[in-house]
Amino acid sequence: MANLKLFSQASRRTILKAAGISTVAILTPALPAWAMGKSVKNSDSKYIKHGFDEVSGNEINIDISSGLHKINGKINMGIAANGSIPGPLVRLKEGQDVTLNVTNNLKNDTSIHWHGLLVPFQYDGVPGVSFPGIKPGTTFPYKFKVRQNGTYWWHSHSGLQEQSGHYGPLVIDPKDGPSVDVDKDFVIVLSEFSPLLPEVIMEKLKKGEGYFNFNQSTFTDDYPLTAKERRMWAKMRMMPTDILDVTASTYTYLINGHSSDDSLEFLFNSGEKVRFRVINASAMTFFNFRIPGLEFEVIGADGQNIEPTPVEEFQIGVAETYDILVKPKPGAHTIVAESMDRSGMVTANLTSKPGMRGEVPPLRKKPLMTMADMGMSMEGHKMSEGSGMEMDMRDTSKLPDEVKVGPGIAMVSANPVNRMGDPGIGLSGLKHKVLNYKMLEAKEPNQDTRTPSRLLEIHLTGNMERYMWSFDGKKFNAVSDQPIRFAYNERVRVKLVNDTMMAHPIHLHGHFFELVNGASPEKQPRKHTVIVQPGGMAQFDLTANEVGDWAFHCHLLYHMHAGMFQIVTVEDKA
Secondary structure, eight states: OOOHHHHHHSOHHHHHTTOOOBOOOOOOOOOOHHHHOBOSSOOOTTSOEESOOEEESSEEEEEEEEEEEEETTEEEEEEEETTEESOOEEEEETTOEEEEEEEEOSSSOBOOEEETOOOOGGGSOOBTTTBOOBOTTOEEEEEEEOOOOEEEEEEOOSTTGGGGTOEEEEEEEOTTSOSSOOSEEEEEEEEEEOSSOHHHHHHHHHHOTTTTOTTOOOTTSOOSOOHHHHHHHHHTTOOTTOOOSSOTTTOEEEETTBOGGGOOEEEOOTTOOEEEEEEEOOSSOOEEEEOTTOOEEEEEETTEEEEEEEESEEEEOTTOEEEEEEOOOSSEEEEEEEETTSSOEEEEEEESSTTOOOOOOOOOOOOOOOTGGGTOOTTTOOOOTTSSHHHHTTOGGGSOTTSOOSTTOOOOOSSOEEOTTOOOTTOTTOSSOBOOGGGOOBSSOOSOOOOOSEEEEEEEEEETTTTEEEETTBOGGGTTTSOEEEOTTEEEEEEEEEOSSSOEEEEETTOOEEEOSSSOGGGSOEESEEEEOTTEEEEEEEEEOSOEEEEEEESSHHHHHTTOEEEEEEOOOO
């Protein structure tokens, strides 16, 4: 294992080439069917299995391979772990020492990142940052002590493999037994399938960012836009329907690897308390999750316990996880995960009787971007045609000196505001209660409540027309040798300013941070991923106490690969 000081001072690429590889065998215990849901359809043996098994123990083996992946009659090449998409549920226990042997049977390098887990940086699984990747025909042993509990997931950090199915759930049981008494504990993995290769999707986005947007506004649509508003959007070369880059025009949305056609069901008995661990393992899709007619309590966010919060719906960004408790009434209830742009959805069934089905709601009216999404609060600005406000949205003089101005910046937020209380695009003003970040409070008090010693401001920048994404106007290939540096145990407030009209799920590896959401310092919710709303800002407090080099990036797969990626270095405490 590379010495940390040497790793920080020498060439990253040189050090990474020195890591060793070994070979091991494969073992796959079975997961109880009720825990992942049961499909009424059986998968064709010629294709990759839908759904997943469970692996556990002190030594776990995961075999990565490729094969044909078939969803609703459409076929593409998929990447499976232990023969399934999603890959197996990795079940661990807090406090155990575990070795996860990952064998690569692909023709290309692969990797696994243990999303949200606190591990030594050498085992974080990001090629070129923390290790060299796993070569074809070899096995890499990830070895670490499990330091936490909760709901997490894992996925490839190599190329665009995540889009092809290289992901799976991860659950860590508390060392002192369950913290919540439940009768059923279900895992829900949200994702998507496309018949297009990931590289083709990326190519089409680079040629025209609106390629997959079939909801574009025209003079013949029925969107509630005046002629003046339409002209203003046209002047800004923007669309009020540019909500998701990739939509149901190519995606089929999945729960646990199953489409709605598979009629996945989760069975319960009358009077039982049910826990759902909801994981957004998609490449590009924000989902609006609800069970129509049922209120539930949100009890966990990104694997961390929060004070029970009753709601009827939440928006879950890419890479986030939420744990919920529900006491369903006897009968059938429809689980709905609707894409944020409402171009499609996936459903499953929560039922007390096999085969019983609830009503499937139609897709709701498609949302439109608002003034706030353009970085203009209604209090501070009133935009009218010819006012010049559209020009202000491209006024780079508003940016700090640290931001590199160039073709990669096409928009500047005119008046970014804290949008922690925003439930997400399209969810404001609903009659039922919807979750937002301001409602989250940590259940266990935060250990470090020091006042941050400095403020670090980072701008999320992009040019949708050219499909260029970056931090502070600089793509990763321009900053790979200039990481963001923190001293060991430094307490920093990070301010993320979104100068684009897209929502970005920003993920920091190796750490949890506390959202600055209005709660007292000891009750600020801990997360590893935060959604920064369009034209808005979000802040979090970070204690940099995990030594090493860590990835910091937008978790929208194609944004990350287009440049919205950086390295955070926490210096050795010595």
